[in-house]
Amino acid sequence: MADPREEKLAKLLVQYSVHLKKGESCLINAVDIPITMTEALVKAVYDAGGYPVVNLWNQRLERAMCEQATKESLQKWADVDTYRMQQMDAFIGIRGIANVRELSTIPEKSNLASTYYNIPVHMKTRLPHTKWVVLRYPTEVFAMQANLGTVEFEDFFYKVCTEVDYLAMAEAMEQAKVFLDTVDKVHIKAKGTDLSFSVKGMGWIPCAGKMNIPDGEIYSCPVKDSVNGTITYNTESTYHGHCFKDVSFTFRDGKIIEAHSDDDALLNEILDIDEGARYIGEFALGCNPGILKPMDNILFDEKILGSIHFTPGNAYDDCDNTNRSAVHWDLVQIQRPEYGGGEMYFDGELVRKDGLFIHPKLTCLNLSLQKA
Template sequence: MIEVDLGEIADKVVNQCMKVEEDEVIQVNGGPHNFDMIEEIALSVRKNGAFPVIKSNSDSLEKKMIEGVDIDYLEKTPEYYLNWLDDIDGVIGVDHQRDPRQLSELSEEKIGAKRRGKRKINDKFQEDNIRWTGIGYPTEEKAEMYGIEYEDFWNMFWKAMNTDYEELHEEGKSIADEMRGEDEVHITSNKGTDLNFSIEDRRIIVDDGIIDDDDLENGDVGNNLPAGEVFCAPLEESAEGEVFFDLAFYKGNKIEGITARFEEGKIVDVEADKNGDVFNEVLEHSHGDKDRIGEFGIGINPEVNQAIGYTLTDEKIMGSIHIALGENRSFGGENESTLHWDLVMLEPTVEVGDKTIIEEGVHQI
């Protein structure tokens, strides 16, 4: 396994990605299994003359809080936290989940209630331009769930985290430049995908791991790490056709062979070879524009070399694309929903206007 200098990574996140400044207040989130990384991030924040506030969670606590709390309380918004957000400048969150399978049997109705309770909080991040960075974290339990050797998962993840952000920016910019000013997008694959939608007049965003002044001016206040995608919000009523996704995971449940049909931007039919009921249950207990196309993204991180079901890395695979359902207001869309679900497709062919951007998973730009 490659050695990881958590202090170096923390400095990169704090100084390059978040650009933390003196006297800012930065909330740092994580779990017991990655607290060594939380410590390094907090230290880096403090060395910048800013003030870290640490918030911790765990699989077992999250499970108990959902199972043991009445649904009416789960969907209540914590008003104190809305007030707290007035006093902070950013949030850096490291994935607190060690083993998502612990949540697999939880009531989707109660999870939906919890999402509704957080809705005003998510809106406030956007309204007040509160910067955020969400960071994944590889664990042995996740590797077992995804069916990958832990060493391979660990190495791929940290290589993707340490990719050259300047090169990522240039790669993303070249694709974004080809997409800007275009209208129609046509996606096909040898597994049955044939989908059309419009991106006319929609903002094209490069997720290169850095939140700069231009991002903040455009309302792009957050990013995920590992970074590496170009994305936008399609016109919400424009998607027509079928799309095939190899796999998705939800609460530790593997959903395989997903075929979804869109009409006027909405999913009207979903079939899956395995656990299709899980997919439909997620939609059933989500609210708002949960079944509308919300995002189109193109992966550009050269260090992610295989799809395993971990969306945070899968959607960054060079030459992959992802289609998301639901919420998209933070990047220029109009969907309002408690759900945002990225679904990844491998080896697509993507045409934007009269240009082929990707051909069978290979970038043409």
């Protein structure tokens, strides 16, 4: 039996996130999720007057496709999926968390797939040419990552995904953007962190439910060669099957010249996938009022209240410092007091302390948290 919360989520994704219109096509990429959720999405697309296309997939098949992959086999796979993506007006990607370590023993194949599949299909086709939204589905494994029982986690999931006032959040972000777009120099200080860079002329992009669910971030991008100093992240992050801990980067003129974690060799292997992986493609402020602690899931952790993420790899077309990479890894630092605190300065002025905006032009973001 379908959970009515699935129907509410599907309606939010179709009507609000991708704003599907009559006659538009929508690819539903359903990975390790119940049939009932996929059915709810199909119905929501039809109800909007759209044309659903469904791709059922799972992580075991993803591993099988990657395990013996070559550049040639990945190119053929990418060619087919790129063609399909080119026919779509919208994309909804929903993935259940089945086994976060599934790809951990084949990191070199995962890296190869990032280059020869993800770049043409997602970075060059889906991101710039479709209306899209991606999210996770509340599985038992996901609940375990959040250190919650399954029922409690489902309640949390649907609350932060479907009960947030995204319209109020969007309004607050647009107010903040007026000031943020004038910013040049950024200075971040926290435990193990003293980092400076420029966002002059890059602009800021509000994210209030249109590309991710849950949402709650506003992002920019550093001028490519402007980053100097060190950042230490205080949340764990699984990438290509390995859970990285205590990641820190040191930059010189934009490039990561030193990288450490619980596995330095594997971390540097990722950063050496291509030249762009050692440069930053995104800087963002997290402000979802319902997400307060990390759960080793990027789509949730990057929205944590009072956090930042500073992302090695590919820059988005809508906020582009020209950096290109198969990597886009949203690593998170939480700056609320219980995580060690932190300070953020824009053009020499303190604008956020211990995760709370204190600049008068940015306190609207705090207000939006209360509305949500």
